[in-house]
Amino acid sequence: MELAxxxxxxxxxxxxxxxxxxxxxxxxxxxxxxxxxVLLAAMSVVVINVAxxxxxxxxxxxxxxxxxVFLDLMLAFVGATGLLYALGYMGEExxxxxxxxxxxxxxxxxxxxxxxxxxxxxxxxxxxxMWIAIEGSTLSAALLIGFEKTxxxxxxxxxxxxxxxxxxxxxxxxxxxxxxxxxxxxxVSMEALRWExxxxxxxxxxxxxxxxxxxFVLIGYGTKAGVAPMHTWLPDAHGEAPTPVSAMLSGLMLNxxxxxxxxxxxxxxxxxxVDFTGPILLALGLLSVAIAAIFLLVxxxxxxxxxxxxIEHVGIALVGFGVGGPVGVFGGLFHMxxxxxxxxxxxxxxxxxxxxRGHKTIERVTGLIRQMPLVGGSMLLAGLALAGMxxxxxxxxxxxxxxxxxxxxxxxxxxxxSLLAVAFATLLYQVSRMALGEPTEEDIPxxxxxxxxxxxxxxxxxxxxxxxxxxxxxxLRDLFIPMTRLFGVMVEIP
Amino acid sequence: MGAxxxxxxxxxxxxxxxLLLLTCFAIVAQRRLSACVDLFALQSVFLAVTAALxxxxxxxxxxxIAALLTVIIKVIVIPRxxxxxxxxxxxxxxxxxxxxxxxxxxxxxxxxxxAFYITQPIISLGFLLTKDSLAIALxxxxxxxxxxIARKKAVTQVVGFLVIENGLFLGATAAAYGMPLxxxxxxxxxxxxxxxxxxxxxxxxxxxFDSVDTxxxxxxxx
Numbered sequence: 001m002e003l004a005x006x007x008x009x010x011x012x013x014x015x016x017x018x019x020x021x022x023x024x025x026x027x028x029x030x031x032x033x034x035x036x037x038v039l040l041a042a043m044s045v046v047v048i049n050v051a052x053x054x055x056x057x058x059x060x061x062x063x064x065x066x067x068x069v070f071l072d073l074m075l076a077f078v079g080a081t082g083l084l085y086a087l088g089y090m091g092e093e094x095x096x097x098x099x100x101x102x103x104x105x106x107x108x109x110x111x112x113x114x115x116x117x118x119x120x121x122x123x124x125x126x127x128x129x130m131w132i133a134i135e136g137s138t139l140s141a142a143l144l145i146g147f148e149k150t151x152x153x154x155x156x157x158x159x160x161x162x163x164x165x166x167x168x169x170x171x172x173x174x175x176x177x178x179x180x181x182x183x184x185x186x187x188v189s190m191e192a193l194r195w196e197x198x199x200x201x202x203x204x205x206x207x208x209x210x211x212x213x214x215x216f217v218l219i220g221y222g223t224k225a226g227v228a229p230m231h232t233w234l235p236d237a238h239g240e241a242p243t244p245v246s247a248m249l250s251g252l253m254l255n256x257x258x259x260x261x262x263x264x265x266x267x268x269x270x271x272x273x274v275d276f277t278g279p280i281l282l283a284l285g286l287l288s289v290a291i292a293a294i295f296l297l298v299x300x301x302x303x304x305x306x307x308x309x310x311i312e313h314v315g316i317a318l319v320g321f322g323v324g325g326p327v328g329v330f331g332g333l334f335h336m337x338x339x340x341x342x343x344x345x346x347x348x349x350x351x352x353x354x355x356x357r358g359h360k361t362i363e364r365v366t367g368l369i370r371q372m373p374l375v376g377g378s379m380l381l382a383g384l385a386l387a388g389m390x391x392x393x394x395x396x397x398x399x400x401x402x403x404x405x406x407x408x409x410x411x412x413x414x415x416x417x418s419l420l421a422v423a424f425a426t427l428l429y430q431v432s433r434m435a436l437g438e439p440t441e442e443d444i445p446x447x448x449x450x451x452x453x454x455x456x457x458x459x460x461x462x463x464x465x466x467x468x469x470x471x472x473x474x475x476l477r478d479l480f481i482p483m484t485r486l487f488g489v490m491v492e493i494p
Numbered sequence: 495m496g497a498x499x500x501x502x503x504x505x506x507x508x509x510x511x512x513l514l515l516l517t518c519f520a521i522v523a524q525r526r527l528s529a530c531v532d533l534f535a536l537q538s539v540f541l542a543v544t545a546a547l548x549x550x551x552x553x554x555x556x557x558x559i560a561a562l563l564t565v566i567i568k569v570i571v572i573p574r575x576x577x578x579x580x581x582x583x584x585x586x587x588x589x590x591x592x593x594x595x596x597x598x599x600x601x602x603x604x605x606x607x608x609a610f611y612i613t614q615p616i617i618s619l620g621f622l623l624t625k626d627s628l629a630i631a632l633x634x635x636x637x638x639x640x641x642x643i644a645r646k647k648a649v650t651q652v653v654g655f656l657v658i659e660n661g662l663f664l665g666a667t668a669a670a671y672g673m674p675l676x677x678x679x680x681x682x683x684x685x686x687x688x689x690x691x692x693x694x695x696x697x698x699x700x701x702x703f704d705s706v707d708t709x710x711x712x713x714x715x716x
Contacts, residue, residue: 176669
């Protein structure tokens with residue numbers, strides 16, 4: 001079990017270093033496919049063990065409980081399909097001569113290091129080391145966003161650097177405040193930073209210090225999660241980054257940042273009760289949904305469209321955690337999971353459109369389903385899922401969150417549902433206008449070699465998305481019970 | 495703590511932290527880019543002295559390592575990178591600011607008061623030796639934040655970011671007697687890499703836009 005956890009975290013690091021030495025494209029393809037397989041295998045072992053009720057610890061540095069493993073599940077699964085997709089996408093860029101072989105290798109090195117930093121952050125048993133790992137993911141993401149070196153990519157990269165570095169600095173201040181409070185109880189030592197110890201002594205910590213810490217951490221990691229009003233870097237970064245990176249940013253990094261906020265919430269709630277963190281999360285969540293719903297309307301660029309949809313979905317999850325209760329917390333977590341699947345599918349499809357049409361303007365893209373049935377179909381299905389249509393998981397979580405909100409404060413449910421209706425209509429309109437109709441533009445053909453990778457990534461993701469929407473896998477159900485217990489509630493899943 | 499009386503020791507730490515805060519104001523009042531970088535290096539010297547002082551007074555030896563790393567990374571390496579960037583630029587002074595200097599100084603004064611007000615309820619948790627450091631650390635973080643908003647040039651925004659880092663570091667070493675060593679090493683590594691990445695990006699901005707004026711980054715708008 002320990003070994004599986006170490007392999008899961010170590011594989012991306014090893015693969016990242018090896019990929020710098022891949023002299024041929026074929027070597028890179030073998031390397032990354034093996035990497036994806038190892039990720040999936042190690043993740044399955046870890047998930048199955050933790051779902052049976054154990055907590056995996058390695059020394060004093062790593063600890064995988066249900067919440068960490070929930071993140072591992074998303075990181076490894078979407079990471080693996082992301083690797084396949086990136087092989088196709090970047091391979092095509094290589095064939096067309098848009099990137100040189102050295103930069104192709106460097107892309108995969110950064111991409112793997114990015115996965116490594118995120119996996120480490122999710123499993124490290126230490127609030128400060130988690131900060132370091134998240135900062136590491138920020139740094140690698142900055143280089144990935146600016147990878148294409150165009151004016152727009154540079155601008156997006158710069159905005160990302162400035163906003164998220166400041167955000168992450170504030171999160172460090174919050175972390176220092178937690179330490180400041182906990183060393184008062186536990187003494188100046190490593191113990192004062194470990195999750196288990198923090199959970200144990202949480203009721204004795206100074207409430208004011210923890211409240212202050214939560215505010216700093218929320219602003220800090222909230223910036224990385226794209227929570228309004230700190231979201232302004234997000235559409236630019238998602239729009240301008242190479243598409244495999246956009247998919248990872250949206251599907252994985254936002255969830256990782258939410259994970260960090262949730263960890264803190266679960267500690268602060270034990271100290272001061274849910275009445276402090278709940279309303280703050282609820283307010284920011286509603287604001288994010290509102291801003292996203294408005295800006296979805298005016299988008300002309302389909303990658304930015306999906307980026308704003310990510311802000312919306314982060315907001316929905318926050319509303320779930322904000323209203324709290326077993327149903328709200330479960331809804332929020334389930335929402336994160338399904339969003340990771342649906343949004344990465346949407347970006348995989350969007351990336352294929354970028355390759356085959358050569359631009360990102362919504363108005364000029366029509367008739368995708370006729371011209372490229374798989375890509376168009378996946379985009380339409382992912383669009384339906386993201387808009388919140390049944391039979392996809394996002395529908396279930398949105399209904400659950402709305403129900404819980406209605407039970408507590410009806411006005412929250414009214415506001416929430418009206419905003420969702422606006423977002424639903426616009427997203428569906430924009431996506432169906434691209435997918436349906438007559439194609440008006442020439443298709444730029446992609447090589448079969450590219451298609452092999454991108455198609456498998458799309459199909460696997462679509463299958464997982466459909467499966468999770470209609471059926472709750474047993475291991476996932478077993479994970480949800482200890483996860484919700486972390487927030488002081490118990491969920492009952494039929 | 496040896497022969498030094500506790501109240502004198504506490505005042506020495508306070509003096510050093512206050513000098514850190516003072517250099518923040520100097521940075522806010524400075525228009526010349528290279529002088530801003532020099533002031534940042536000076537501030538890092540004060541930071542290293544504060545850390546060394548805390549290490550000496552408390553006997554927690556690993557804080558010496560942090561002080562040493564501060565000297566290497568923040569006094570020598572990062573200022574040198576920034577100076578290199580400035581050499582390539584076509585401007586040495588920042589003529590147009592988002593907020594003019596007298597109002598900036600007033601706002602920073604208000605930020606200091608705010609920082610002391612916010613931290614008032616939790617000051618009692620800290621150690622006697624460094625009881626005011628947390629408030630000063632927060633004040634430095636807020637001023638760094640403000641500098642990033644008030645300035646337009648990429649280089650001064652970077653200096654603002656580094657000032658925030660210094661404030662955080664003061665908070666970690668002085669107020670909390672240093673994080674465990676592995677954490678500090680990690681933080682330093684991240685700061686160093688962040689400095690390098692920012693350097694790379696500023697180069698690319700200069701090459702692509704022929705300027706480091708961030709108000710020219712206007713392609714991505716709604």
